[in-house]
Amino acid sequence: MNLSFHTNHRLLVSLIFGGFGLLSLGIAVLPAYNVQENNRLLPRQSPLTAAEQRGKDVYIAEGCVGCHTQQVRTIAMDKTWGERPGIPADYATNTRPDLWRQTASILGTERTGPDLTNIGQRQPSIDWHLLHLFNPRMVVAESIMPAYPWLFEEKENPGKHDRVVKLPPEQQKHITGQLVTTRKAEDLVAYLRSLKQPDLPVGIKINFIDFPKSKDKGRELQTVEGKVGDSKAAGGDKDFDGAALIAKGEVLFQARCAACHQGNGEGLAGAFPPLKGSEIVNSEDPSKMIDIILNGYDENEAYGAMPGFAGQLSDEEIASIASYERNSWGNSAPVVEPATVKAIREMIKPPL
Amino acid sequence: MKHFKTAMMFFALLAGPSLLALGTSKDAITNESLFSEGGIIGLIILSLVVVLALIIILLSRIGKLTFDLATRETKTRQQEIDEALETLSESQVDRLISRQNYFKFRVTGDELGGTEKPSDDRGLVSKLVKNLGPRITAEKRKNTTQASIEPEHRRLILGFIVTATFWLVFGSAIGEYLGIKFVAPELDKVSWLSFGRLRPVHTNTVFWGWASLGMIGLGYHVVPRTSNTNLFSYKIGWISLISINLAVILGNICLMAGINNGGGEYREYIWPVALLFATGLALTIYNYYQTIAKRKTTEIYVSNWYIMGAGIWTLILVTIAYLPFYQDGLGETIIQGYLMHQAVGMWFMTFTLGLVYYYLPRALNKPIYSYSLGVLAFWTQMLFYTLIGTHHFLFSPVPWWLQTVAIVFSIGMFIPVTAGTANFLLTIKGSWKMISDSYVLPFLFIGVIFYFVGSSQGSLQAFRFTSVIWHFTDFNVAHSHITMYGIISIFLWGFMYYLMPTITGRNPKEVLVGMHFWLAVIGLLLYVFPLMIGGTLKGLSWLNEExxxxSVVLMVPYWIWRAIGGSFMFLSHIVFAYNVYYMMKGPTLKIDNVK
Structure with a gap:
């Protein structure tokens, strides 16, 4: 028996095979199996609907994962993409779709475009998603995302069940008849809108870690923990700083509102109304404006529907946004106090 | 007087700024606003010019002084000799003059060869160079070694190399198109050509088409050669070639039609297509194994360790990556990290290293520096590389211990990388002149350099801090091109330029090989540096919560540079394709007989 792998090719090949096989079992197969088996849906998490699942198939087929991640890492810089760091349970709904294709690699490795973990929460408007898919540069001028015109059809006479996409006039010119969605577009938007970080069970909290250590510890604590405290303080009858409110509102506006209403407040003709010069925005009494921000709006035929933000933004945040909008682009109206928002929220709260 | 003036001015300038600082430090605000004024900044710069000039004058004075001091003794000695010479006797003068003649003697150059004209009766000289002045392109040594090779064997190897070259040109054309799309997203609106669908076409084509076919083809030369025997079966080789090519064709059509396995990098082909590739690979590995089994040498040469390792590991890898039983939820992510890294490390890197252990010593015509270092690098490659896949998912919900293991062993990768690099460089040591004489060795040398740089860069990227800045950015794209292009592709070109003339007897045009080399290397550098800089800025922008x-807008200039670098690279591939054609159909080597 020759026990030298320098001269015995059977022994050499067996060592190569066995060594790598064992290492692979230990580092990949067993941990993967373990993670898969110890993974249940969160209490308030629901599996994908049939339409959402079909939308996910489109997401994979078009290679969206090449540029968009779906993972909120535990580091503080990922706070932009979710309320909390991701946990294994968030991915419990991600399973093998059929015999031919395997479980989707949705976590991704490149962030050429934004992370989509929470896109359904961040951007609930169907109209926005449709316009954005048809041509991303209509809503985000600097975007380099590909356009997906093959998810849409041009129809002379749209039928009853067709959803017509409201295009800005200069885009409408290039279309014969009306632009309607295909089922693929509907499904993809349904999937994107379903992407929301599920709530954790009551009482459980996962914090971001402060890495790399921020130089300004105070700032860090304020942004992670301070939300509740802040709105409490501002909700009282203490004086508040109008300029600070507007400054904060600008940041929030760019993050939450500019996608539709655009950074210059001019909106998109035919799709999203302008805030610049708007009567509602400039009105002395802010209650109508706050009502729209809280509960959404779909009464103007000329534009797409706006989703409500009551569940996502605090009183103080809404007050900041409103104040910023009322004092920008030539608009001029009094600053909105957080207490006013609180009062309107209480008033329109559905009876228990 | 002059010295006094200089000293005074110097003093004033030295003291000036500190006086100014004293005067302004009382009021911090004035101080700050003062130094941000253009006029003040200009003045400071102007004074600095004077200070600089003074420093130069001072240094030259000191230099002069020390020179005078140092040569004072020599001067005295000179004077003594001059005086002594005048008192010499007649005979002493004669002896001095005859000594002077010794130094005037020069050889004429024909003492050994005589004055007859040279001739080369045995055909040892392959080319006569008459131009000995400066040249723009270097004169390279032609490859005159002719391997005794079965025509069937030659056809098989060329079959692999030609198809690989086709996929290189096709795959990099796609890559170039995608690079342009970063700055011109409205280039087309055809679903089959959209970025999301073409991106995996690019990566899979250059992976499974170009690099894999190229490596396997070269393996079909190295394995029988180092086993000192014939290939086990030509037929199996051809089936393997067809099967892998078919996989790349079908896989790409599927991807462009929107049929994608799940979006996981390097396993975008659905399993029936991947099975076709795996079959081709398995057949080749079986073929290699049987060839090694009937070898005529006692020892198994270290190249074959690497080649067998690469083949077997990749088969295990592909099987694990495609089996479904542990891939729901985050299980999929763990397997993805494992596959993504091992596809590069266990397949491309390991196989290519095996080829280096044959072709580098062969091109230098001397044995590898240390066989044992090669063996050490082999086993550490297997141990460390296998465990580091999860470093692609740092800070993700994947178990923390897996992430830590991945980081630790990423650092451990310095061991096989340093062992390999040292081994290759020590093999080249003493033959540096050969690099400029050969059109093969520059590729191999640059490949070794990139092997060290690219692999070490990978280790550094796995640190938690660097991951925060660089992960998800274009930095990764730069890294993957440094490794897959700088290491794998550049090595493969070197091997092919060595092998093809050996088996076809046809040398490529040197100017075109040089053009290929420089376009590829300059293109690569133009490609990776902008992406590394831009990637870092992008990461910092995210860190600052902008x-x-x-972060998209700031990348635009860097993406333009990437497209320019990419064009250079693509152009170099066209030149390479022509060189491959020339090495098969061009004229055979003509010996310039010296008359």
Whole structure:
């Protein structure tokens, strides 16, 4: 028996095979199996609907994962993409779709475009998603995302069940008849809108870690923990700083509102109304404006529907946004106090 | 007087700024606003010019002084000799003059060869160079070694190399198109050509088409050669070639039609297509194994360790990556990290290293520096590389211990990388002149350099801090091109330029090989540096919590540079394709007989 792998090719090949096989079992197969088996849906998490699942198939087929991640890492810089760091349970709904294709690699490795973990929460408007898919540069001028015109059809006479996409006039010119969605577009938007970080069970909290250590510890604590405290303080009858409110509102506006209403407040003709010069925005009494921000709006035929933000933004945040909008682009109206928002929220709260 | 003036001015300038600082430090605000004024900044710069000039004058004075001091003794000695010479006797003068003649003697150059004209009766000289002045392109040594090779064997190897070259040109054309799309997203609106669908076409084509076919083809030369025997079966080789090519064709059509396995990098082909590739690979590995089994040498040469390792590991890898039983939820992510890294490390890197252990010593015509270092690098490659896949998912919900293991062993990768690099460089040591004489060795040398740089860069990227800045950015794209292009592709070109003339007897045009080399290397550098700089800025922009879109906007100039570098690279591939054609159909080597 020759026990030298320098001269015995059977022994050499067996060592190569066995060594790598064992290492692979230990580092990949067993941990993967373990993670898969110890993974249940969160209490308030629901599996994908049939339409959402079909939308996910489109997401994979078009290679969206090449540029968009779906993972909120535990580091503080990922706070932009979710309320909390991701946990294994968030991915419990991600399973093998059929015999031919395997479980989707949705976590991704490149962030050429934004992370989509929470896109359904961040951007609930169907109209926005449709316009954005048809041509991303209509809503985000600097975007380099590909356009997906093959998810849409041009129809002379749209039928009853067709959803017509409201295009800005200069885009409408290039279309014969009306632009309607295909089922693929509907499904993809349904999937994107379903992407929301599920709530954790009551009482459980996962914090971001402060890495790399921020130089300004105070700032860090304020942004992670301070939300509740802040709105409490501002909700009282203490004086508040109008300029600070507007400054904060600008940041929030760019993050939450500019996608539709655009950074210059001019909106998109035919799709999203302008805030610049708007009567509602400039009105002395802010209650109508706050009502729209809280509960959404779909009464103007000329534009797409706006989703409500009551569940996502605090009183103080809404007050900041409103104040910023009322004092920008030539608009001029009094600053909105957080207490006013609180009062309107209480008033329109559905009876228990 | 002059010295006094200089000293005074110097003093004043030295003291001046500190006086100014004293005067302004009382009021911090004035101080700050003062130094941000253009006029003040200009003045400071102007004074600095004077200070600089003074420093130069001072240094030259000191230099002069020390020179005078140092040569004072010599001067005295000179004077003594001069005086002594005048008192010499007649005979002493004669002896001095005859000594002077010794130094005037020069050889004429024909003492050994005589004055007859040279001739080369045995055909040892392959080319006569008459131009000995400066040249723009270097004169390279032609490859005159002719391997005794079965025509069937030659056809098989060329079959692999030609198809690989086709996929290189096709795959990099796609890559170039995608690079342009970063700055011109409205280039087309055809679903089959959209970025999301073409991106995996690019990566899979250059992976499974170009690099894999190229490596396997070269393996079909190295394995029988180092086993000192014939290939086990030509037929199996051809089936393997067809099967892998078919996989790449079908896989790419599927991807462009929107049929994608799940979006996981390097396993975008659905399993029936991947099975076709795996079958081709398995057949080749079986073929290699049987060839090694009937070898005529006692020892198994270290190249074959690497080649067998690469083949067997990749088969295990592909099987694990495609089996479904542990891939729901985050299980999929763990397997993805494992596959993504091992596809590069266990397949491309390991196989290519095996080829280096044959072709580098062969091109230098001397044995590898240390066989044992090669063996050490082999086993550490297997141990460390296998465990580091999860470093692609740092800070993700994947178990923390897996992430830590991945980081630790990423650092451990310095061991096989340093062992390999040292081994190759020590093999080249003493033959540096050969690099400029050969059109093969520059590729191999640059490949070794990139092997060290690219692999070490990978280790550094796995640190938690660097991952925060660089992960998800274009930095990764730069890294993957340094490794897959700088290491794998550049090595493969070197091997092919060595092998093809040996088996076809046809040398490529040197100017075109040089053009290929420089376009590829300069193109690569133009490609990776902008992406590394831009990637870092992008990461910092995210860290500073700036709006996401600003990180897109800031990348635009860097993406333009990437497209320019990519064009150079693509152009070099066209030249390479022509060289491959020329090495098969061009004229055979003509010996310039010296008359």
């Amino acid at each position: 709006p996401f879109i600003s």
